[in-house]
Amino acid sequence: MTNIIELAIQEKVYKNKRARLSILNNFNLEVNTGEMIAVVGKSGVGKSTLLNILGLLDRNYNGSYKLFGADANKLSLSQSAKWRNQKIGFVLQESALINSLSIEDNIKLPLLYKSPGDSQRSTDFENIVSTIGIEHILKKKPLECSGGEKSRVVFARAIIMNPQLILCDEPTASLDGENKERIISLLFKMNQEFNTTIITVTHDQEVADRHKRIILLERRM
Ligand SMILES: Nc1ncnc2c1ncn2[C@@H]1O[C@H](COP(=O)(O)OP(=O)(O)O)[C@@H](O)[C@H]1O
Numbered sequence: 001m002t003n004i005i006e007l008a009i010q011e012k013v014y015k016n017k018r019a020r021l022s023i024l025n026n027f028n029l030e031v032n033t034g035e036m037i038a039v040v041g042k043s044g045v046g047k048s049t050l051l052n053i054l055g056l057l058d059r060n061y062n063g064s065y066k067l068f069g070a071d072a073n074k075l076s077l078s079q080s081a082k083w084r085n086q087k088i089g090f091v092l093q094e095s096a097l098i099n100s101l102s103i104e105d106n107i108k109l110p111l112l113y114k115s116p117g118d119s120q121r122s123t124d125f126e127n128i129v130s131t132i133g134i135e136h137i138l139k140k141k142p143l144e145c146s147g148g149e150k151s152r153v154v155f156a157r158a159i160i161m162n163p164q165l166i167l168c169d170e171p172t173a174s175l176d177g178e179n180k181e182r183i184i185s186l187l188f189k190m191n192q193e194f195n196t197t198i199i200t201v202t203h204d205q206e207v208a209d210r211h212k213r214i215i216l217l218e219r220r221m
């Protein structure tokens with residue numbers, strides 16, 4: 001298999017009683033396994049919607065989508081849930097941590113849903129934690145952490161299963177230069193070591209430029 005993603009959207013429509021909004025018109029995307037892609041574009045153009053579709057969170061659009069060689073719109077709900085847990089790492093802007101659990105348990109949460117027969121290996125917890133510099137907060141609860149710390153924890157949780165595809169929505173938005181660099185280098189490391197495919201939505205030109213391919217999303221009818 002060469003293409004991990006073959007997406008052809010005719011349109012995505014958001015509708016309410018008063019208005020109808022059509023976005024991602026005639027948007028096509030083919031991604032090879034192991035590519036690193038940045039998605040840029042103005043606010044409201046549909047970047048987060050695109051990530052939701054790519055990450056199997058939204059099937060409500062006109063178009064076709066092949067992921068890992070399978071028709072994504074024909075997957076059973078349990079199959080797509082399994083893929084979201086094991087094959088796709090999702091770093092969402094509003095990803096929530098569980099406040100009653102420690103940071104360590106939050107990061108390890110996806111491992112709980114792994115069934116005993118699943119052979120896929122997870123990435124090394126200690127390695128992730130030290131690379132992104134959160135050793136000192138492992139025993140803390142989310143409410144005791146800063147915004148930048150929490151966004152690094154969300155990132156760690158998204159990659160703990162060593163997913164084949166990582167989708168990031170503004171992963172560095174609330175981070176200073178040093179921590180931004182930690183996230184980017186970890187993405188690169190995963191890409192090099194495991195040939196992980198990475199798609200990053202970003203407003204940060206410096207972050208975008210570190211990816212090998214940049215896609216500009218624009219409004220068109
Ligand atoms: N659930 C929704 N219902 C109605 N409109 C929505 C919904 N989600 C997003 N939109 C609209 O769709 C457009 C694209 O949103 P989004 O994908 O979040 O853009 P971006 O991430 O590029 O800023 C925006 O105009 C937004 O207001």
Ligand SMILES: [Mg+2]
Pocket residue numbers: 047048049169
């Ligand atoms: Mg967005």
